[in-house]
């Protein structure tokens with residue numbers, strides 16, 4: 001039976017903006033070294049959850065247990081970066097080193113080597129001297145991913161990394177994410193793309209309740225396709241509290257997810 005090791009575990013996690021609760025009582029697991037996708041309609045809280053995982057947005061209630069080694073690298077949506085921000089591609093990628101050395105320390109030779117390698121890996125070395133705001137969406141997204149690579153974290157969080165990109169640019173990003181995963185990096189990405197969702201190891205659904213066999217689950221649900229078929233334990237008792245914030249897409253997934261949760 002496949003063992004799943006958690007990189008992070010959320011226990012009844014809530015998050016707010018002022019008095020407004022956006023995430024409420026979420027229980028979830030982010031498996032270590034695997035690809036998790038966050039799914040859900042606009043406004044369901046995917047970006048907010050990514051920021052909670054990145055520790056850039058506070059947990060209002062509940063607990064987030066961390067089992068990873070380094071500060072997560074967060075890749076924002078490319079549309080969130082201002083065109084007028086006067087920064088070059090190399091400087092943007094070098095910011096990824098801040099997690100290690102702080103923003104005010106001079107860049108070391110080792111930092112420069114890491115930045116050069118990240119630029120190279122994403123195929124953007126020729127853009128190093130260009131202004132970030134002058135790049136296309138696809139180029140900019142690769143720069144932001146290079147910044148995350150330069151951080152050398154064991155957890156990479158991405159907010160719709162291929163939104164608005166053409167097929168070739170999106171494939172490049174997917175290829176690099178797959179490479180990171182093969183190196184054991186834990187990846188969490190929000191997406192609206194069915195293909196990214198289908199190929200992920202693990203899916204977390206936010207938003208509208210999911211109906212399974214006439215029973216409603218929501219607002220959070222999770223599946224783990226890799227362990228589908230390894231279970232057979234009647235688990236509805238354990239996890240099927242309607243409205244509890246936990247549920248899965250299919251009966252089989254629901255059983256498996258429960259068993260998997262129970263293994264942790």
Ligand SMILES: Nc1ncnc2c1ncn2[C@@H]1O[C@H](COP(=O)(O)OP(=O)(O)OP(=O)(O)O)[C@@H](O)[C@H]1O
Nearest residue numbers: 017020022040041042043044045046047048049190
């Ligand atoms: N800074 C903020 N202040 C107040 N409310 C916010 C803020 N950021 C987001 N929200 C609200 O929180 C809710 C969740 O937003 P979030 O961006 O996390 O959703 P999302 O699932 O990522 O959406 P999308 O798919 O459109 O990117 C929305 O209703 C949004 O209006």
